[in-house]
Amino acid sequence: MNIRTKERAAVRPAEIVREYGPFAEDGKVHGVTHDGRHVWAATGATLIALDPASGDTVRTLDHACDAGTAFDGRHLYQIAESRIDKIDPATGAVVASIPAPGHGGDSGLTWAEGSLWVGQYRDRRIHQIDPATGAVRRTIESDRFVTGVTWVDGELWHGTWEGDESELRHIDPADGTVLERLAMPQGVGVSGLESDGAGLFYCGGGGSGKVRAVRRPKAPAA
């Protein structure tokens, strides 16, 4: 599959609309999600919510957050070490915990269609898991290190970051075929990914400690 998908889609440069942060000195951004109003960013030991219009930090939750973040409409899901914590955003309390499918090799996380989708960074794959038990329902292979994962309008997008190259990719959830590729500028990495359900993607900037808004392309490039 890797060979077949390699040259399928042409690369276009990603259009970065806005940058937020960095939020702390030598801070990192591991995961991002969007709860409809605010963008949440996992910065290692604190989850912060920022207002995308003003760029102000509106909430902080002290919680270990080492990789992807997701929101299912009521709860936040956060990868910490080798588990996924389900967090009540109102109180910050951990409601439940399930084992992460990659035993700590996990990177991106999103919620869609009643499942959690987990990016396995160096394994170059995405797992679809049961949010209640953590059982793996399905696995999609990629040919790049997978960072963030997100669903928007039935499209599965994921971030890749390998060496100095980083891209946003739209893939076919059925067989992993790459449909669209948006290349980030040289040296700019994508650590976490979430769409706002409309025209923007929010990307975690890894060691740069920033969150970047990237415009989602209007129609798939034929």
Place this chain on the structure above:
Amino acid sequence: MDSLIAASARALAAGDPLGALKRVALRDDPPALALRGIAMAQLGDYSRARELLRRAARGFGTHEEQSRARCIVAEAEVALAQRDFGGSSRTLLAAAATLEARADRTNAWHARLIAVRRALRLGRLAEAAAGLAALDTGALPPALAAAAEMASAELDLRAMRVTPAVAALDRARVAAERARVPALAAEVTQARSALEHPAARRLGAAGEVALRLDEVGALLSSGDLVVDACHHTLRVGDARVALARRPVLFALARTLAEAWPGDVARHVLIARAFGMRDPDETHRARLRVEVGRLRALAAGMAKVEATAQGFRLVPHDGRAVVVLAPPIDGDQASLVALLSDGAAWSTSALALALGASQRTVQRALADLEAEGRVRSAGRARAQRWLAPPLAGFTTILLLPAALPLE
């Protein structure tokens, strides 16, 4: 980067290497290997740390160049802590260039500083000075600035520029305090206190006076003609004539200087310079030749005048003459004094300078090495001797900056 790597790095940055190891102990992917290597280095197992870092660098390969370069820098730092100076700095400098190209300035500076400190330990003073000059010390983060100032102080001290050395040490102390690394601060304090010990003796008609390093520096910059029996050099201000490879000429110069402003009889000069008790006409002829050579070499500093019974030293412009000797007498003290210029000496060069046999010098060096007062680098005929560094090897604590992450 993935979840456990981030968690492990967080533990490492918080000074918890065991916690970091716990999270990645069973993983063999390159980022995990790198973190395990750094944790092992912080726990003091340098050999294991270097092996892990090398494996991590190999695993990252060419398509994750920045991470690989960081592993190379971390390994070089562990090698420095391990006092292993084998190999060349070429890989390290290539890694520094890679990091610079990717705007990873802190780690690039870190790499260049490791190369400077390595050159310093190997007695390659010119290389160290050039490397240090290329660093913008004002822009460095505190921990690196402290290490850079220490290196600069050491270079100054080796060249007997005491005032700039003290200033550099003071800046190093401020930087170490800002960096909040206790071991670094302790090292600066220790280096500073070394300046308070007697560094040399001044011999003169009035007897001997023990001098601290700053007093030696003041003496050297006073403009007097200093016959430096520590480094076997004649100095007037910044001008110097090295006589380490001319032991006979140095013995003559020192004997003449000790008697200044008086003169020295020929038979005394012959006894001191040639080791001959009952000189005959051939020795006197040889003395004339050697005095002629000394006269030529020292022409810019002093005249050597013949008197009725021998010779005397007459410095230009009415300067005084001072003899500077090692703080205590004996072969060992003379060796340590010679090595204090920071350069790498071969046994034969030391034997030549001291007028002793190589075997005598080797014996004295072996004793000194056992006491930790000299170090050697290389093996067999390539073996070179060095003074122990003024600054120590506090290095491992700077490692988290080289975390091979992202």
